[in-house]
Amino acid sequence: MIDVRLLRTDPDGVRLALARRGQPELLVQLDKAAHLDARLREITAERDEHRRQVNDLSKAVGLARKAGDAQAAEAAMVTSRELGESERSLAAESDELQSALHDVLLRITNMPHPDAPDGAGEQDNPVVKGPINMPASFPEHQRVPHWETATALGILDNERGTKISGAMFTLQRGLGATMARALCQLALDRNADAFEEIRPPTLVSTATLTATGHLPKFADDAFAIERDGLWAIPTAEVPLTSLYAGEILDETALPAQVMAHTSCFRREAGSAGRDTRGMLRTHEFDKVEILAIAHPDQAAAMLDELVARCEGTIAVLGLPYRIIEICTGDLGQSHHRSFDIEVYAPGCDRWLEVSSVSWFSDYQARRADIRFRRTGQKGTEIAHTLNGSALAVPRVWAAIIENYRQADGSVVVPEALRPYMRGATVIPAT
């Protein structure tokens, strides 16, 4: 959520920042929020004044009773009762305004970082680094899509995955399954120096899914377990962000750095029929997420660190990659600034988004109510959150199959994964 107080004190600044996203509807909502807020404050002040009078009168009743003045007590009670009526109706109005304002605010996007590049959409995202590890040309035997190679090698069995769960569910087997797990193990090990490993729940409450910004707007994208009021997480960002929800952290505890390997579940409601082959878009996949809850002053440097860490893992796997920055028109709802790492897959002849690293400023932390206290100072401030995919299995897995394919159809296991592959150095052609 954006800060209502900022909307109050610097409406033009907020307006200008949000305008960069190029969504006129946003500005309409912003005006709506400003109006609701102004009205809310009026009503609340009035209600508080009524309450003050009721409080005073109630005290007077008690004192009069004690003094044995039944008449004065009765008189105060009568006045107070009348005031109580109007107080109740003001309170009802105030509650309504409050929830209306909250609903509007929950749907207003975060403000882009001043340095985020302007742009209308995906096509305007600038490449900020790379391509790296990109050969001048790819031999013919690498121009085979991973689903063909992997199915032939017996390490991908989507026919059976689909039989079990339906379209867009995949099934890896043998060395394919081992490699999926090896990728996660690699990512965890590479970040264990600075990130505490967490094994969070993957089914979460509505409040938890709201904190990251996935609800209420994107309910259709999440799997819901309606009977129990739970949601399947689309990313470990969701439970990890809420790890300290509702808590006030000591400044010295920041940055809090955590990571988790979890399954991620996505309905992909808007993309039915797209990327249905292979591993490019699936309802369930494994991912290692790294996340930081940071002091605002630490956030910019933390963003760089997260990008470097995510990049490092892709680099050590020897894959061709580049880094793009997300422009204002393509920035997700909660995002303040984002970078994507893309890997080139020669078989599909596509750049695949394999990692997204983002800074959310205080947007998520305000929803989750994660605060910190400066040492020796009174009061609290909202923390900042940042996170990145240290490794998302399917597309990296796919890119390895395509980039490491040999002329005989086998796939060489990247050096970095071998310690986790029970000695396998190659996935042999049968």
Added chain:
RNA sequence: GGAACGAUGGCAGAGUGGCCAAAUGCAUCCGCCUUGAAAGCGGAAGCCUCGCAAGGGGCCGGGGGUUCAAAUCCCUCUCGUUCCGCCA
């Protein structure tokens, strides 16, 4: 799933209708004392919100109700503990 009991400040723990933002202890911070520290003594200190300020309002797990007045009474939900049941 059934039953009982519970949820109060950083922690522990009083408080059963008004004088309660809330005793007390521990922890914290600031003084004094001390070469320094401990002990001792004195003092400070919750969070949110409106306001330039003075000051006001709210918060005792969440929500609702009774009352002039609710931490305190009633309803409800959530969570916790214990016992039973089930179970990897």
